Amino acid sequence: MTLHRKSRPESILVLSAHSDDFVLGAGGTIARYAQEGKKVYCVVFSYGEKSHPWLKEHVVQKMRAQEAFNASKVLGCKTTFLDLTEFKFRQQYDERKDLQALLLRLLEKTKPTKIFTHSPEDPHPDHKAVHEITRLLYEQLPRKPEVYIYSVWNPVSFRTTLPAFYVNISKTFSTKLKALKMFPSQRIHIIYPVFLLFYRAIKDGIKIKARFGEHFFRIL
Ligand SMILES: [Zn+2]
Numbered sequence: 001m002t003l004h005r006k007s008r009p010e011s012i013l014v015l016s017a018h019s020d021d022f023v024l025g026a027g028g029t030i031a032r033y034a035q036e037g038k039k040v041y042c043v044v045f046s047y048g049e050k051s052h053p054w055l056k057e058h059v060v061q062k063m064r065a066q067e068a069f070n071a072s073k074v075l076g077c078k079t080t081f082l083d084l085t086e087f088k089f090r091q092q093y094d095e096r097k098d099l100q101a102l103l104l105r106l107l108e109k110t111k112p113t114k115i116f117t118h119s120p121e122d123p124h125p126d127h128k129a130v131h132e133i134t135r136l137l138y139e140q141l142p143r144k145p146e147v148y149i150y151s152v153w154n155p156v157s158f159r160t161t162l163p164a165f166y167v168n169i170s171k172t173f174s175t176k177l178k179a180l181k182m183f184p185s186q187r188i189h190i191i192y193p194v195f196l197l198f199y200r201a202i203k204d205g206i207k208i209k210a211r212f213g214e215h216f217f218r219i220l
Contacts, residue, residue: 032171046082135220
């Protein structure tokens, strides 16, 4: 008689500079993978407190963390906050061995088959830093996952010959919109127009003959 050991569910890791980037860039894909039974982990590097100069930092942190946790609950992923300082991610990563160890531990524990991270073409310095940190971590992994980049803001040129990766999010696009509604504090200063979300999802969907899609590029 053969004993069938229950195989571990596939795990996915999404790295996000700020509390809402993972939802904007990959929310539909996260929800889809979670619905398929995959384990999806998100790491948010900073609370983004600089954007609310009139509020006390800890107030913003608490608010942002709560919003991101609510959004994660909607999408079905597990989210960790690193509490780094905006515009100093790379410097802090290079200086803090504990931070490097923590991220490596997380990767070793979760063993993702796919990592989603920011694009190097993204104009935001924190997004660029997360991209660089992803590459540094990748170098240290004994078992190499696939690495994909997502874009938060359009237009990101992606003048690239990298292979594109489309995910059909027809069934989870509404979940992504619902998760974005969990960020009321962002609405004051970032207006990410809903029509733009629809435009992108429809445009990406057309490529794969689906109603809605999300697209990425594979870099590693
Ligand atoms: Zn961001």
